[in-house]
Amino acid sequence: MTLKIAGWAGLIGILAAGCVSLAARAPVRPAAGQSGVQMVQDQARCQQYALGQARHREDHYVACMIASGYAVNWDLDELDWVIGVMQTRAHDAPTVMTDLAECDRQADNAKKTTTIPPLPPDLERVVSGETTSPGFEGFNRRPLASRMLVACLLERGYAVTPRVPYDR
Numbered sequence: 001m002t003l004k005i006a007g008w009a010g011l012i013g014i015l016a017a018g019c020v021s022l023a024a025r026a027p028v029r030p031a032a033g034q035s036g037v038q039m040v041q042d043q044a045r046c047q048q049y050a051l052g053q054a055r056h057r058e059d060h061y062v063a064c065m066i067a068s069g070y071a072v073n074w075d076l077d078e079l080d081w082v083i084g085v086m087q088t089r090a091h092d093a094p095t096v097m098t099d100l101a102e103c104d105r106q107a108d109n110a111k112k113t114t115t116i117p118p119l120p121p122d123l124e125r126v127v128s129g130e131t132t133s134p135g136f137e138g139f140n141r142r143p144l145a146s147r148m149l150v151a152c153l154l155e156r157g158y159a160v161t162p163r164v165p166y167d168r
Contacts, residue, residue, distance in 0.1 A: 022047050022061040027164040029071040031086065042068045049093060056097075063096035071161045074100055078108035079145060084161035091157060099156045107149035116147045123150050123160065 023043040030039050046064035050057045065072045071086035085100065110116070118124070124147075150160050 022050055022058055025058060026062050026065065026072060027166055028065050029084075029086075029161070029164045031069045031071070034069060039070070042070070046093075059097060060093060063100070064093040066096045066158075067091050067093045071164060073163050076100075076104040076107075076149075078104045079142070079149070082163060083149075084163040085153065085158050086161050087157055088154075088159050089157035099153075099158070103149055103152035103156065106152050107145040110144045110148035112144065114144070114148060116144070117151050117155075119147055119150055119154075 023046075028039065028043075042065065046061050046068065049064050050061035053060045059075075062072045062074060066074070066085055066087055067090075069087065071084050073082050074085045075082050087096070091099070153160060
């Protein structure tokens with residue numbers, strides 16, 4: 001009986017360790033002026049916030065880090081892309097989640113008849129495939145969706161950034 005309890009305790013410990021490694025699965029790039037100490041504090045705060053959520057904990061963690069001023073990779077479910085995102089004006093984590101999901105949906109549903117505001121020239125060159133900036137690969141596969149995504153994010157106070165490299 002003791003062996004069985006020890007086995008369950010070990011399994012629970014392994015599962016708990018998997019849950020608490022959100023920071024390891026979501027690399028971030030700090031904004032200018034953010035210290036390593038501040039990043040560790042923000043990661044701990046965002047991890048605590050995410051672990052308090054019933055579902056989609058990794059998304060909540062990433063949203064919290066974006067709301068804390070970091071560039072983070074965001075997985076767009078509808079488009080099936082991963083992009084780098086950072087805020088350009090203050091948001092809270094729930095708003096980040098809502099905004100990014102809405103921009104993903106709008107971009108995936110963009111049609112030829114959709115009116116999309118013009119993009120900044122540097123991002124337009126990326127979308128049109130004129131340049132192959134690292135971290136933006138694939139934007140020219142669906143240029144209309146890319147334009148809609150970027151326009152929506154800009155309008156809501158976010159910037160598309162190169163993806164943050166994974167350490168793995």
